[in-house]
Amino acid sequence: MQQVEIYKPKNKIRFVTAASLFDGHDATINIMRRILQSSGAEVIHLGHNRSVDEVVNCAIQEDVQGIAMTSYQGGHIEYFKYMYDLLQERGAGQIKIFAGGGGVILPNEIKELEEYGISKIYSPDDGRKMGLQGMINDMLQQTDFVTVKSLSDETENLTNKENRKIARLISSAENNADNFEAPLKELQKNHKSNPPVLGITGTGGAGKSSLVDELVRRFLVEVKDKSIAIISVDPSKRKTGGALLGDRIRMNAINNPRIYMRSLATRQANLALSKNVQESINICKAAGFDLVIVETSGIGQSDTEITEHCDVSLYVMTPEFGAATQLEKIDMLDFADLVAINKFDKRGALDALRDVRKQYKRNHNIFDAKDDEIPVYGTMASQFNDPGMNNLFVALINKIKEKTGVAFEANMEMTSSESEKIYIIPPERTRYLSEIAEASEHYDEWVDK
The missing domain is CATH 3.40.50.300 (P-loop containing nucleotide triphosphate hydrolases)
Structure with missing residues (x-):
């Protein structure tokens, strides 16, 4: 296969990556997020077995451009539709969703999800045609945009602790520091x-x-x-x-x-x-x-x-x-x-x-x-x-x-106990099942004699 040139993004791109709930298959998402990193993206990786709420909360708090998921547990239709709906509900519809699931996600299901609003579901055929780097390039091209072009009402009622407002302010400070001085002074004054x-x-x-x-x-x-x-x-x-x-x-x-x-x-x-x-x-x-x-x-x-x-x-x-x-x-x-x-x-x-x-x-x-x-x-x-x-x-x-001078009221008290490893099976007994099997084998040998 001809080597694909790595796409060079114009903006800093941030992704959340994870494997879906009830899914322990994280080998694929680990490969994809490593290629994302080597292509210049900043990747917030959550690991496997992550719920929609966890992923969406993370994506909004981190103010990312994209979410990349794998799902091999069979519930992808409900999972990704709920993720899309939750992003829309929380005012983060600009975050794009990308996913894959090998042969688990059928072609008609891919069509249904993409028509619903999922940016792209990559199939095994896409992998053969585009290659790994080609798929990553496609994701980067679709997410190469600035999340905060200008601030509007972000500094108002900030003490309500709305994740989206806080995230956008931090992104503005990180990506557009020169234009953030005025909003920062307003925040410090208030x-x-x-x-x-x-x-x-x-x-x-x-x-x-x-x-x-x-x-x-x-x-x-x-x-x-x-x-x-x-x-x-x-x-x-x-x-x-x-x-x-x-x-x-x-x-x-x-x-x-x-x-x-x-x-x-x-x-x-x-x-x-x-x-x-x-x-x-x-x-x-x-x-x-x-x-x-x-x-x-x-x-x-x-x-x-x-x-x-x-x-x-x-x-x-x-x-x-x-x-x-x-x-x-x-x-x-x-x-x-x-x-x-x-x-x-x-x-x-x-x-x-x-x-x-x-x-x-x-x-x-x-x-x-x-x-x-x-x-x-x-x-x-x-x-x-x-x-x-x-x-x-x-x-x-x-x-x-x-x-x-800030006093947090906590009931926990200092103790004289020190950290000590608590073992479910003591180290000297880690072979106890083998010992039982060996004893049984020795007994069988003795009987056969």
Whole structure:
């Protein structure tokens, strides 16, 4: 097959990608979203088994041009028609829907869906004729438009927290910064509240997104009638300009009316934050959110940029940082209000906790402080009701009150328990079924003798 030239979009294109509800087949959508990224698109990937409401909420909050889905579960007619109807109902009819499902979606069903308003359902025949890159080029050409040409009533009644208005303001700040100065001044003049800003940063793969999800989950349960805005930053690829904005894959608590989330690409090399992150924070403050969380992309040892934008900072790391001397190079240990050693089930976690506490004492000249007074916590964000996560949440609420005066009323209290892996089957018994089978085989052999 002749190689297809990659379409070069004139505008920054953003897509939401996912596999539909009750569908665990995500191999195809993973291939498609990787080609979208390598073609210069910013992709907010949700993973598999996603409901229409989740996808539509995400698409509106992220102010995307397109949604790309796969559906192999047989309910595609109802699923995609409902998605189209929901977008129209919520004033986001400009978002185009693209989908595929191999041979599961029949030709007459493709015709029915496209006549209903779905932009394109790709069939196996399309794949043979166009190729993968040809299909991606078709999607990019259809979505190569600006989502916000000019602002109208977006700054009015912003405290109602309408997702669409907030999303359009952030897009305007990101894509048209020169013309956003006047609306920004109007927002800053009108908004009275000054909610605390929590900055979360750490090394790549430390589990920041999972940890944010667990903090948000506890906030929703413990703190009543308060809302959160989450601004999550991921790096852009220097070579292609594309980006995987994948933090939502790990976040399961955010599909809630009290939560707004926006993913930003850095759109520049070697930085952990987008240059428009402060404008995004100001918009969320003006919208009246009670807490703003900013999560950076993975950082190196010397990066402390987040401290310029937040009131309280949390540094997330893992026990696998190497020799204890490496801790002396981590600049954030000088500035972080709280430190989480996530993935605490890793080997050497207790030694890591001791070493990080020692380094924190040295950096802050608090040599007389007891270990349990040092704000360093071992956590396992992947574990349900983890004691370390509970202690981190309580410490965070207390630190926000101490530094900003904002008191979130939560009933959860600090405990002396530490994170410890809870096994359904203990490691020494992971072969117990094999042991039973082997014992039965040995018995059969003994009988045959």
